[in-house]
Amino acid sequence: MEQQPYEQTGARVLVVDDDPTVAEVVTGYLDRAGYVVDRAGDGPDALARAAAHWPDLVVLDLMLPGMDGLEVCRRMRGRGPVPVIMLTARGDEDDRILGLEVGADDYVTKPFSPRELVLRVESVLRRTRPSQSSGTLGAAGLVLDPAARRAAKNGTELALTIREFDLLAFFLCHPGRVFSREDLMREVWGWDFGDLSTVTVHVRRLRGKVEDDPARPRLIRTVWGVGYRFEYEA
Numbered sequence: 001m002e003q004q005p006y007e008q009t010g011a012r013v014l015v016v017d018d019d020p021t022v023a024e025v026v027t028g029y030l031d032r033a034g035y036v037v038d039r040a041g042d043g044p045d046a047l048a049r050a051a052a053h054w055p056d057l058v059v060l061d062l063m064l065p066g067m068d069g070l071e072v073c074r075r076m077r078g079r080g081p082v083p084v085i086m087l088t089a090r091g092d093e094d095d096r097i098l099g100l101e102v103g104a105d106d107y108v109t110k111p112f113s114p115r116e117l118v119l120r121v122e123s124v125l126r127r128t129r130p131s132q133s134s135g136t137l138g139a140a141g142l143v144l145d146p147a148a149r150r151a152a153k154n155g156t157e158l159a160l161t162i163r164e165f166d167l168l169a170f171f172l173c174h175p176g177r178v179f180s181r182e183d184l185m186r187e188v189w190g191w192d193f194g195d196l197s198t199v200t201v202h203v204r205r206l207r208g209k210v211e212d213d214p215a216r217p218r219l220i221r222t223v224w225g226v227g228y229r230f231e232y233e234a
Contacts, residue, residue, distance in 0.1 A: 010034060010035070011035055011036070011056040011057065012035070012036045012037075012038065012054075012055045012056050012057075013035045013036070013037050013055060013056065013057050013121065014038045014039075014040065014046065014049060014050055014055040014057075014059070015027055015030070015037060015038070015039050015040070015059045016039075016040045016041075016042075016043075016045075016046040016058060016059065016060045016061055016064065016069070017041070017059075017061040018041050018042060018061065018063075018064055018065055019061070020041075022061075022087075022110070023039050023041070026059060026114060026117060027039055028114075029114040029115070029117065029118050030059075030118060030121065033118050033121075033122070038053060038055065042065055042066055043066060043067030043068070043069075043071060043075075044066070046060070046072050046076075047072065047075055047076065050076055050082075051079070054080065054082070055082060056082075056083070056125060056128070057082065057084070057085065057121060057124060057125055057128075058073075058083070058084045058085070059085050059087060059117070059121070060072060060073060060084055060085070060086050060087065061086075061087045061088075062086055062087060062088040062089075063089060069086060070098060070102050073086070073102045073103060073104060074102055074103075077102075081159075081161075083105045083124045083125065083128055083161075083162050084104045084105055084106075085104065085105060085106045085108060085117070085120055085124060086104040086106070086107040086108075087107070087108055087110060087112070088107060088108075088109055088110065089109075089110040097197060097201055100197075100198060100201040100202065100205075101201060101205070103161050103205075105124050105161055105163050106120050106123075106124055106163075106189075106198075108120060123189075123190050123191075124162060127162050127163075127166055128162055137169060137172040137173065139172055139175065139232050140219055140232035141154040142168070142172065142210060144165070144168060144172060146169060149165060151165060153209075153210055158209050158210070159209070160206075160209065161205075163188065163189070163202050164202060164205060164206045164209070166188050167184065167188050167202055167203070168206055168210065170184070170187060170188050171230035172230065174230070175230050175231060175232065176229065176230070176231055177230075178223045178226050178227055178228070179227050179228060179229070180226060180227035181196040181199040181200065181228075182196065183227065184227070184228070185198070185199055203220060203228060207219075207220050218232075219231065219232055
């Protein structure tokens with residue numbers, strides 16, 4: 001049965017992979033989905049193309065010649081916020097966690113289904129769109145503006161990734177409730193399955209930005225054997 005075309009979006013996606021076959025397949029599927037696609041085969045080319053036409057999202061291979069994907073991600077994030085989905089041929093959990101630690105919003109392990117990758121792209125970009133929610137969220141010196149997707153702590157703006165912002169917004173909307181990592185994966189990431197270490201890494205990164213002492217968190221509490229709870233004194 002012929003596959004139906006995806007919803008047209010017009011968003012610009014930069015695909016960075018030194019394997020021409022992978023890059024061509026990914027580009028083809030994203031093009032069919034209605035995205036404007038740029039391609040780069042290495043880190044310097046990726047940075048140059050991003051500088052010329054800033055992408056709405058980057059699909060970034062971890063293993064690149066010369067400058068690896070982690071360094072490309074760091075340098076891009078140094079220039080401005082951009083969602084990143086990292087591709088890795090490695091099955092080692094440490095490599096996946098490294099990608100999340102430098103701020104990747106999601107990752108896909110090779111070999112992967114191009115259809116799944118397109119769905120991941122759609123999911124991440126959907127969360128970058130302005131929220132229709134009215135008003136701001138706030139507690140414990142934190143203020144989030146969902147419409148502008150901006151966050152601040154005690155008046156100082158926070159540099160949050162897409163997933164970190166969504167995670168903090170979810171916690172602020174549900175203070176005092178305990179959520180398992182499976183709950184958070186489903187509610188924040190929108191997936192009923194996935195590597196739960198993704199949640200663990202994002203909670204750790206978020207604590208590093210919102211807690212006075214991340215080693216002794218007072219806002220995002222661990223409930224041992226269950227999950228996490230956001231709490232604060234009114």
